Amino acid sequence: MKPFRPLVALTLPAVLAAGCAAGGSPEAAPEKKPIVIDTEASGRDVYVEETPQPLALETEPLGPEELAPESEPVPGPAGRMEEEDAPGAPEEAPAGAPAGTSGGKIVYNMKPPKNFKRYNAPGAYNVNKLIYPRREIFGVFTDQARNQIADRNALAKKVGMKPNMIKSFYNWGNGFDPNWARRIWAQGAIPQYELEMTDPNVATLAQVAAGQHDEFIRALAKGIRQANVPVVFSPWHEMNGDWYAWGYCGSTSKPDSNACQVKNKPSDFRAAWRRMHNIFRAEGATNAIWLWQTNQIGARPKVGLKQFYPGNAYVDWLGMVGYYYGEKGWYRTFKDVFMPTVRQLKKISNKPIFIPEMGMDNYNRPKDIYNFLYNVAKRSDVIGFLWFSYNKPTEIDFRIDRNPASTRAFKKYIHKAAFGFNPRTPQKMKYNAKKHK
Numbered sequence: 163m164k165p166f167r168p169l170v171a172l173t174l175p176a177v178l179a180a181g182c183a184a185g186g187s188p189e190a191a192p193e194k195k196p197i198v199i200d201t202e203a204s205g206r207d208v209y210v211e212e213t214p215q216p217l218a219l220e221t222e223p224l225g226p227e228e229l230a231p232e233s234e235p236v237p238g239p240a241g242r243m244e245e246e247d248a249p250g251a252p253e254e255a256p257a258g259a260p261a262g263t264s265g266g267k268i269v270y271n272m273k274p275p276k277n278f279k280r281y282n283a284p285g286a287y288n289v290n291k292l293i294y295p296r297r298e299i300f301g302v303f304t305d306q307a308r309n310q311i312a313d314r315n316a317l318a319k320k321v322g323m324k325p326n327m328i329k330s331f332y333n334w335g336n337g338f339d340p341n342w343a344r345r346i347w348a349q350g351a352i353p354q355y356e357l358e359m360t361d362p363n364v365a366t367l368a369q370v371a372a373g374q375h376d377e378f379i380r381a382l383a384k385g386i387r388q389a390n391v392p393v394v395f396s397p398w399h400e401m402n403g404d405w406y407a408w409g410y411c412g413s414t415s416k417p418d419s420n421a422c423q424v425k426n427k428p429s430d431f432r433a434a435w436r437r438m439h440n441i442f443r444a445e446g447a448t449n450a451i452w453l454w455q456t457n458q459i460g461a462r463p464k465v466g467l468k469q470f471y472p473g474n475a476y477v478d479w480l481g482m483v484g485y486y487y488g489e490k491g492w493y494r495t496f497k498d499v500f501m502p503t504v505r506q507l508k509k510i511s512n513k514p515i516f517i518p519e520m521g522m523d524n525y526n527r528p529k530d531i532y533n534f535l536y537n538v539a540k541r542s543d544v545i546g547f548l549w550f551s552y553n554k555p556t557e558i559d560f561r562i563d564r565n566p567a568s569t570r571a572f573k574k575y576i577h578k579a580a581f582g583f584n585p586r587t588p589q590k591m592k593y594n595a596k597k598h599k
Contacts, residue, residue, distance in 0.1 A: 299546025301327025338385030488525025539579030
């Protein structure tokens with residue numbers, strides 16, 4: 163979700179008829195319906211399928227060519243994992259128990275599988291240790307119109323921990339500034355580059371898959387390679403929803419939704435992703451960490467995620483976006499917001515799971531913050547989160563420090579688990595039991 167998206171009307175040119183009626187003047191063909199993109203649309207305002215009757219799972223079968231052997235096999239479970247719905251595993255921590263601990267022992271993330279292999283181009287920053295960090299990532303998105311590093315440092319003073327990832331949104335065609343990434347990395351944070359494609363008159367998934375935008379992709383890859391610092395790269399987030407022009411038009415979608423006007427196919431998404439990934443590899447931009455980012459499936463529960471998955475050789479992290487909404491009586495717990503998606507993701511791959519965008523309203527923030535941080539910390543397969551810490555004018559004040567109660571709760575619980583680490587040394591683990599009481 164991008165903070166500023168003014169409504170833009172995108173009109174396709176009318177196609178004139180080539181022939182002429184006998185004995186008459188040339189007639190123009192009917193004008194095509196203009197594509198009007200709602201740039202404020204998001205998955206947070208749609209939580210119930212419009213059609214009440216049961217529907218078949220919306221999936222596009224993967225043919226043999228889509229399931230070809232990959233350079234990296236699917237790793238088996240590694241490290242400890244605590245299932246949310248397992249018997250005896252409560253969603254809330256026992257009274258008085260530190261978040262992210264079990265019997266007084268801290269729970270770290272899964273280790274890389276023994277057969278873990280990932281190609282790194284000669285001279286490119288090796289990001290392998292960041293892909294399986296032992297401690298939890300604590301990232302933020304702040305007002306992109308402001309100095310994000312300064313805002314991140316100001317937040318760090320309030321909560322006593324520096325976020326180690328900073329997100330920015332960019333639209334298709336904007337390119338990549340190596341200095342932007344280097345500045346963030348120099349401050350001890352990983353830059354996260356969220357690539358959108360909001361104007362279907364400029365580019366579509368099908369066009370990318372057909373090679374019509376290779377020049378832009380190649381320039382993007384060269385910029386990331388030139389930066390030569392880790393960059394979490396996420397194109398076309400929330401592709402399982404219909405609110406973005408690169409999304410999916412499902413059987414319960416409204417005809418005027420952004421995705422339904424473009425009519426993307428899951429095969430377009432997979433092919434476009436793979437083509438982009440292959441160009442990055444050819445340009446040596448292996449310092450990009452590829453984040454495949456879905457929306458939590460509550461917004462479109464009948465749209466299967468597997469049909470959009472390009473394969474383990476093309477993905478480093480599985481992502482899921484979700485928000486707590488108690489004020490509207492929707493989702494108020496980790497179990498409600500994220501666990502259905504976690505279970506579906508685990509059927510697709512055992513790659514690490516990251517929450518690249520989340521936030522909450524102000525219904526019961528202290529309790530919700532505790533619920534969220536505790537459940538992220540206790541799962542060894544979830545490697546952290548990035549909070550959408552922004553006061554969005556058209557929606558909600560999502561900032562962590564929205565009010566004193568929120569700030570106090572966050573500061574208290576972020577220090578009761580294995581959150582935060584120096585990205586330059588992600589495997590070093592130091593746990594001070596006194597500090598985490």
